[in-house]
Amino acid sequence: MHATRLLSLERWKKWIWSFVRLTLIAGLSFVILYPVLQKISTAFKAKSDLYSPIVVWLPENYTLDNFVKAIGIMDYWQALLNTFTLSALTTILTAISCALAGYGFARLKFKGSQLLFAGVILTILVPPITILIPVYLNLKDFSLMGLIPLLTGGKSVNLLNTYWPFILTSATANSLKAGLYIFIFRQFFRGIPKEVEEAAYIDGAGVGKTFYRIMLPNAIPSIVTVLLFSFVWQWNDSFFTTTYLTSSKVMATQLGSLPYNLAILLEDGANSKADPFYLSMVQDTGILLAILPLIIIYLFVQRYFVESIERTGIVG
């Protein structure tokens, strides 16, 4: 008798906890999704719906006008192509160079590698803003220790407004947040048993072959994590793109100047009397367009780190 009562009490506790958990998760999911839903709803609204008191979520007059405007002003397809090229390029280069460095630091110890790894930590700690100006000046008159002037005849190259700053920094594992990726790879490779490597060596594989044939195929979860992070952060980055790529059309800069350009189109410049709510509406549509490709990519790769996070190497 006593036991059954206890059992039912346990059961009640379980039910109540499930209920609380469901409420919390549903509520927080809503908080996260709310801005996206908001933007979707706004994007389809006509201008008149903005002031209609009966329209909250579902527009009264559906229209694609906002999309047309935003695509036109942002030069969306061109920006999409540019951003995609840039992000894909830096992502792949970053992943390669960071994987190499991560493996080097994790398994191929040499004299001073500890010290160099402290350097990696330093790159994570120093705010990028601290070195922005010298890097900027360096790229503006890029001479590679005086080598390039020898080849071109006394002139250094201006690398600004090209993709070269991004290519160079990502190929040398010093792009946006690259220290973090090296760290992730190092933690992951440290987690693979040493015996695997030794077995490969006994079977006649050199260091390069072991890395390429044994280690990399095992490291797919962490590679996916790094690829996704690096792609997304490059896509959304306005810190470096606004510095290095002032006139090239990529998503971040186009998005940043969208309200201004729209104001110019509608009236006459930044101080125009164009309706700020309408500007905001088109801007929201622009944001939606900008994150749409990311969401599509996320849908495909999310299973890699939703179900097998313990193997992404973040924790080792």
Added chain:
Amino acid sequence: MKSILRLDRRSYKEQKALMGFFYVLPWLLGFIFFFLIPLLSSLRYSLSSVQANSDGLIVHFSGFQNYAEALTVNTEFNRSLADAIMNMVINVPLIVIFSLFLAVLLNQKFIGRSLARSIFFLPVILASGVILSLESTSLIQAVNDQNAGAGAIQGLGTFELEGLMLDAGLSEWVVNYLTSAVSRIYSIVSQSGVQILIFLAGIQTISPQLYEASKMEGATGYEAFWKITFPMVSPLILVNSIYTIIDSFSNNAMTDLIRETGFTQFNFGLSSAMAWLYFAAVALILAVSSYLISKKVFYYD
């Protein structure tokens, strides 16, 4: 020929050390050219008066003049720095605790867990860079919040909560802190994507035997959390705190000010001095907080 022979005769360990250097080499080159040299020249600029003209830069050593200017003359620097630090102090504990809580929640088995996880990692994508900064200025969002009554309901909710907690005898400071956290829930959720990921990964590496044993001994879920989960993930609390601090410092009013001084007013010296002061502040905070946390961290092995 002789050298090739020597290469062959290297031991496996030596060979690995050599290859290790080659693997790290790309990073090392980048580190020197895009990090170390710029870092040092930024230090040099910060101690000099820098003038840019068509021939290039003219750098004159001027001691700590730029630092003095940033701290005493510039009207915005002190305020922005204090703001940035205050925001960090307020947000970091909230984000870390919140993400640990959510990670524990998302680790339990329930229907729709994968969906919930996908949604909770979504802020990693949505709330970064330019989107975050634009979102904070969205008028539509503000207006819709008002229209939908969301603002009113939320306000009322926290208001009642506030009264309730004050009646319960909590100090006013704590109550304000908590209720402001509730009102800023979106900004907290949107900054904790990566942290949840890290905690979740950590929790999944805890061996299930520990939980089984504790259950045998009659521990409740609450006790299991404090006696097993919490100590086992405590190294990650350190990692996450550091990550959150760095993240909160990577883009704020302070970095905007440094940028503007450098690229709009072309005052490279002052801008570098500000950046170094900023870096010093960040480093100090990181050192203090990691010292405090690492005293409490429990290492299993």
